[in-house]
Amino acid sequence: MVPAAAGGFADDIWLIYHDAIRYGTNPSSPEYWGDIEDYDQKTVETAVLGLALCMAPEQIFYPLSKEEQTRFADWLYQVNYHKIPENNWRFFIVLVNLGLKNVGMPYSSERIKQELEALDTYYLGEGWYSDGATEQRDYYIAFAMHYYALIYAHLMKEEDPVRSKLYIERAKIFAQDFIYWFSEDGDSIPYGRSLTYRFAQCAFWGALALNDVEVFSYGVMKGIVLRHLRDWFQKPIFSRDGILSIGYSYENLVMSESYNAPGSPAWSLKAFLPLALSESHPFWQAKEEPLPALTYKKSYASSSYGFCKKATSCSSIYRWTICWL
Numbered sequence: 001m002v003p004a005a006a007g008g009f010a011d012d013i014w015l016i017y018h019d020a021i022r023y024g025t026n027p028s029s030p031e032y033w034g035d036i037e038d039y040d041q042k043t044v045e046t047a048v049l050g051l052a053l054c055m056a057p058e059q060i061f062y063p064l065s066k067e068e069q070t071r072f073a074d075w076l077y078q079v080n081y082h083k084i085p086e087n088n089w090r091f092f093i094v095l096v097n098l099g100l101k102n103v104g105m106p107y108s109s110e111r112i113k114q115e116l117e118a119l120d121t122y123y124l125g126e127g128w129y130s131d132g133a134t135e136q137r138d139y140y141i142a143f144a145m146h147y148y149a150l151i152y153a154h155l156m157k158e159e160d161p162v163r164s165k166l167y168i169e170r171a172k173i174f175a176q177d178f179i180y181w182f183s184e185d186g187d188s189i190p191y192g193r194s195l196t197y198r199f200a201q202c203a204f205w206g207a208l209a210l211n212d213v214e215v216f217s218y219g220v221m222k223g224i225v226l227r228h229l230r231d232w233f234q235k236p237i238f239s240r241d242g243i244l245s246i247g248y249s250y251e252n253l254v255m256s257e258s259y260n261a262p263g264s265p266a267w268s269l270k271a272f273l274p275l276a277l278s279e280s281h282p283f284w285q286a287k288e289e290p291l292p293a294l295t296y297k298k299s300y301a302s303s304s305y306g307f308c309k310k311a312t313s314c315s316s317i318y319r320w321t322i323c324w325l
Contacts, residue, residue, distance in 0.1 A: 053099025138192020
């Protein structure tokens with residue numbers, strides 16, 4: 001809904017969100033969302049609210065009364081008081097504070113600076129991050145680390161051009177590897193955490209388009225996204241009333257993580273970030289193109305596993321991935 005609103009789409013469904021915010025951020029309401037605590041999953045959910053304050057304040061913030069706006073901002077500001085896992089969650093703190101800043105509410109510039117500096121320590125070179133001080137290399141690098149970095153670059157290109165350019169350059173390098181994770185029919189490698197996020201796997205390409213970055217042609221990137229979505233929509237991934245189920249190719253609770261809730265699969269909707277682009281944008285005007293000719297990278301062959309060691313974190317997947325290629 002946020003990128004769609006940023007792209008000019010208007011709908012009365014926002015009235016539902018207004019009520020949710022009115023009651024959810026009011027400690028006196030029986031529907032209060034609750035205070036945010038250390039390592040709280042609610043911190044994760046604040047990220048999209050921060051994004052909405054940045055990209056769609058006319059829909060989510062300004063229709064509220066002044067008192068409601070203050071309660072909303074106060075509730076979000078709680079993220080600055082609490083500890084979080086030292087990984088991609090740092091971007092959530094950044095997004096919340098950028099959102100608060102955008103609507104003229106109190107925010108923490110110090111917390112933004114602190115989190116961005118910490119995130120830079122996770123960069124490994126050659127376009128790759130680790131998700132914190134770990135050996136984890138999976139889709140979180142694409143649909144979290146680079147995804148939020150590219151959103152930052154889009155939002156802050158005027159105010160912070162140096163860091164924005166840096167994030168874009170890193171993403172351009174990463175794209176040269178990440179394109180190998182997709183097949184011509186739209187499928188992708190089922191590897192890593194939170195696979196129930198499903199077509200968030202292609203969200204990275206939309207984040208590039210949001211920044212007008214044509215690392216491959218717009219037709220190629222559009223083709224990756226559209227074929228990926230078609231591939232998923234042919235699978236039985238929906239439960240009642242078209243709700244995304246927990247699972248991967250089908251509903252399967254064994255695929256859940258300890259932090260998953262019934263709404264977790266909605267993170268798949270990260271793939272729809274291009275809705276923020278105007279209809280005249282080259283991404284939408286481009287004709288869908290197939291994958292470019294891809295060749296096995298000789299530098300990878302020097303690895304005893306036969307595939308880029310930055311891409312994965314266990315030896316069995318190295319062998320499986322090169323067979324897939």
